[in-house]
Amino acid sequence: MRNVATVTLSSATQGTTVTWAMNGPSPLIAKIMAPFFDKDTMIGGDFAQGLVNPKAIAEK
Known part of the structure; x- marks a missing residue:
């Protein structure tokens, strides 16, 4: 399958909330x-x- 991964960053009280989603077509067998x-x-x-590397970069 070929899917698109989306990472969304939003401010939170104690840091950043990261939402990571994967969307794309799903063949019948996968369904x-x-x-x-x-x-x-x-x-x-x-x-x-x-998320390990972005976390390390953001905390520098």
Whole structure:
């Protein structure tokens, strides 16, 4: 699949809130399998790793 990832930064009381979303077309097989798989488990680690470098840069 080809998806677009969007990162949105907004001010928060104690720092910055980061919202990371992934959107795109989903083939039929993915729609059928979606209820059986936890997407946080599948890609959550990748999202967390992707936030490590921006966090370090922002805190400098």
